[in-house]
Amino acid sequence: MSLTLDDVRAAARRLDDRVTRTPVITSPWWDDASGHHVFFKCENLQRAGSFKIRGALNKLLSLTPEERRRGVIAFSSGNHAQGVALAARMVGTSAMVVMPKDAPALKLEATRGYGADVVFYDRLREDREAIARRLAAETGRVLVPPFDDYAIMAGQGTAALELLADAPSLDVLVAPVGGGGLMAGCSTAARSLLPGITIIGVEADTANDTYLSLQKGERVTIPPPPTIADGIRVTTPGELTFPILRRNRAAIALVTDEEIRAAVRALALRARVVVEPTGAVGAAAVLGGNLAVERGARVGLILSGGNIDPEALIDILKGSGT
Amino acid sequence: MSLTLDDVRAAARRLDDRVTRTPVITSPWWDDASGHHVFFKCENLQRAGSFKIRGALNKLLSLTPEERRRGVIAFSSGNHAQGVALAARMVGTSAMVVMPKDAPALKLEATRGYGADVVFYDRLREDREAIARRLAAETGRVLVPPFDDYAIMAGQGTAALELLADAPSLDVLVAPVGGGGLMAGCSTAARSLLPGITIIGVEADTANDTYLSLQKGERVTIPPPPTIADGIRVTTPGELTFPILRRNRAAIALVTDEEIRAAVRALALRARVVVEPTGAVGAAAVLGGNLAVERGARVGLILSGGNIDPEALIDILKGSGT
Numbered sequence: 001m002s003l004t005l006d007d008v009r010a011a012a013r014r015l016d017d018r019v020t021r022t023p024v025i026t027s028p029w030w031d032d033a034s035g036h037h038v039f040f041k042c043e044n045l046q047r048a049g050s051f052k053i054r055g056a057l058n059k060l061l062s063l064t065p066e067e068r069r070r071g072v073i074a075f076s077s078g079n080h081a082q083g084v085a086l087a088a089r090m091v092g093t094s095a096m097v098v099m100p101k102d103a104p105a106l107k108l109e110a111t112r113g114y115g116a117d118v119v120f121y122d123r124l125r126e127d128r129e130a131i132a133r134r135l136a137a138e139t140g141r142v143l144v145p146p147f148d149d150y151a152i153m154a155g156q157g158t159a160a161l162e163l164l165a166d167a168p169s170l171d172v173l174v175a176p177v178g179g180g181g182l183m184a185g186c187s188t189a190a191r192s193l194l195p196g197i198t199i200i201g202v203e204a205d206t207a208n209d210t211y212l213s214l215q216k217g218e219r220v221t222i223p224p225p226p227t228i229a230d231g232i233r234v235t236t237p238g239e240l241t242f243p244i245l246r247r248n249r250a251a252i253a254l255v256t257d258e259e260i261r262a263a264v265r266a267l268a269l270r271a272r273v274v275v276e277p278t279g280a281v282g283a284a285a286v287l288g289g290n291l292a293v294e295r296g297a298r299v300g301l302i303l304s305g306g307n308i309d310p311e312a313l314i315d316i317l318k319g320s321g322t
Numbered sequence: 323m324s325l326t327l328d329d330v331r332a333a334a335r336r337l338d339d340r341v342t343r344t345p346v347i348t349s350p351w352w353d354d355a356s357g358h359h360v361f362f363k364c365e366n367l368q369r370a371g372s373f374k375i376r377g378a379l380n381k382l383l384s385l386t387p388e389e390r391r392r393g394v395i396a397f398s399s400g401n402h403a404q405g406v407a408l409a410a411r412m413v414g415t416s417a418m419v420v421m422p423k424d425a426p427a428l429k430l431e432a433t434r435g436y437g438a439d440v441v442f443y444d445r446l447r448e449d450r451e452a453i454a455r456r457l458a459a460e461t462g463r464v465l466v467p468p469f470d471d472y473a474i475m476a477g478q479g480t481a482a483l484e485l486l487a488d489a490p491s492l493d494v495l496v497a498p499v500g501g502g503g504l505m506a507g508c509s510t511a512a513r514s515l516l517p518g519i520t521i522i523g524v525e526a527d528t529a530n531d532t533y534l535s536l537q538k539g540e541r542v543t544i545p546p547p548p549t550i551a552d553g554i555r556v557t558t559p560g561e562l563t564f565p566i567l568r569r570n571r572a573a574i575a576l577v578t579d580e581e582i583r584a585a586v587r588a589l590a591l592r593a594r595v596v597v598e599p600t601g602a603v604g605a606a607a608v609l610g611g612n613l614a615v616e617r618g619a620r621v622g623l624i625l626s627g628g629n630i631d632p633e634a635l636i637d638i639l640k641g642s643g644t
Contacts, residue, residue: 023345025367044594045347106591268635269428272366272596272628306594313590314639317632 005192008157011058024166029270034286036299039167044275044306051159051304052083058155060087068093073141075128078107079305080146085114098132106309147181148238157185163300171297174282176304177201177210178232180241187248199250202281204229210237211252228257231278255284263287264316279305327514330479333380346488351592356608358621361489366597366628373481373626374405380477382409390415395463397454400429401627402468407436420454426631469503470560479507485622493619496604498626499523499532500554502563509570521572524603526551532559533574550579553600577606585609586638601627
């Protein structure tokens with residue numbers, strides 16, 4: 001079994017009218033600065049503030065009544081937590097979420113606001129997946145993984161389906177890569193619909209597990225990365241997502257935290273949208289000229305989330321440049 | 323002569339493909355906080371950062387070849403300046419703009435960036451309109467007024483046409499009121515298409531010239547207002563716009579600078595869009611409960627612009643509340 005365009009399309013039908021069809025916006029300033037025609041898919045304007053509701057809701061809508069009765073459990077640095085919490089409320093089940101102690105306050109608050117129970121762990125010392133699996137076994141809840149699951153990937157891929165519908169004839173698709181769920185779904189949709197498209201995932205340079213893995217041809221593990229992009233602090237690509245990224249010929253571009261901060265700033269001041277650091281890594285690659293694509297290319301770029309603490313946003317806006 | 327729906331529709335045809343059809347977004351947080359269903363028309367995502375390009379371009383596209391050859395002149399606190407400067411570049415004519423010395427740096431920089439010549443005046447001591455009229459007489463340039471002109475009003479009204487198309491069955495239309503150009507155009511479109519709609523303009527409480535004028539039944543003049551909303555620091559309603567606001571039964575709600583700041587903050591952090599203070603006065607009224615409309619009403623609200631200096635945005639994000 002793998003992931004197909006039909007899976008993504010089925011997810012789109014399931015999610016129709018339940019998630020926001022986010023706008024695709026353009027910005028003359030960004031076009032001038034990058035030399036490309038950039039089409040921003042604004043998943044920062046999505047329900048619960050990121051694309052994560054797509055995968056989570058697709059997964060939860062696929063559960064049996066018996067599974068829904070038992071409830072769900074997830075581990076997440078934040079956005080997946082909110083996605084699962086909101087999806088659980090939407091389908092009428094309960095959610096428990098395992099979050100790192102240093103998760104952004106806004107993400108924690110929102111997850112609780114959707115009614116989920118939050119359990120903390122230490123991101124640098126404990127294995128959140130092991131904790132979640134133990135809790136899943138103890139409580140009988142169904143584990144909703146953040147990326148390594150076909151229903152999750154199919155849901156995330158609906159973002160690319162919409163982007164390709166609203167901005168046809170794209171030359172390039174750009175999206176953040178953490179565990180690879182968003183990219184697995186989006187690259188499957190894009191490679192099927194536009195076989196010649198260039199697909200570029202973006203990682204922070206300290207969170208380059210997928211970059212290294214693609215180079216080596218197998219999954220490698222890195223130490224917990226310190227990047228400001230808290231949503232992609234992943235140490236190894238997904239077992240299921242990684243082969244899909246390879247199959248879809250996704251390349252990886254790397255960006256520094258400084259480039260990410262500059263992109264968040266220019267998105268706020270020039271494109272007038274608030275995007276969290278993780279959500280801005282693609283924009284950082286475009287702005288930094290890190291994409292090996294032709295000048296004038298039509299670049300579809302997923303701004304994956306907008307959940308940023310005010311203090312973090314203020315700190316970034318204070319930065320120099322742009 | 324007055325302004326009709328047909329004028330607005332003609333402007334829409336003229337502007338088609340030249341200005342951005344800006345998205346209409348929703349935010350569960352804003353719906354919860356306000357008790358309404360709020361549909362934000364994102365003119366902060368418009369070309370040159372505000373709705374002003376609509377009126378300016380409609381006006382410039384209506385000029386004779388001889389008038390275009392002579393060039394145009396405008397007076398503006400900022401957004402109209404950018405709108406005229408960009409419109410002039412788009413139609414291939416030259417623009418001179420009279421701006422206050424204390425105009426936000428970003429607005430000044432952008433106006434020059436579009437190729438306009440900028441002439442300064444002292445907002446508290448000099449009459450910019452008189453200066454612009456003198457310069458118009460001296461240079462032969464065509465004056466493009468910021469609001470008191472039917473072509474300008476018709477262009478601005480296209481924002482409401484789009485909003486009503488994307489968010490049908492609105493109960494209420496809310497937009498900022500400075501000189502009244504945006505509201506004249508938008509209320510004409512809305513009152514024609516939805517005769518029963520409630521139309522509410524919003525002013526800063528220190529810039530309440532239209533509020534007082536509607537109360538008195540004639541145009542009154544106030545001292546230069548100190549509000550943070552620099553785009554609506556107007557001392558008297560337009561001679562042409564005011565009768566149109568009365569005809570269309572526009573009411574006025576007032577908001578404090580503190581409410582405006584809270585709205586800018588909540589728009590950035592909860593709706594994830596960057597809106598300048600002037601552009602957020604409608605949102606401030608919704609958030610402050612200043613609209614005398616039923617709970618659960620469907621409120622279409624124009625976020626009129628997003629041109630804010632980073633320092634001002636940082637200062638507002640630092641504020642308490644929300």
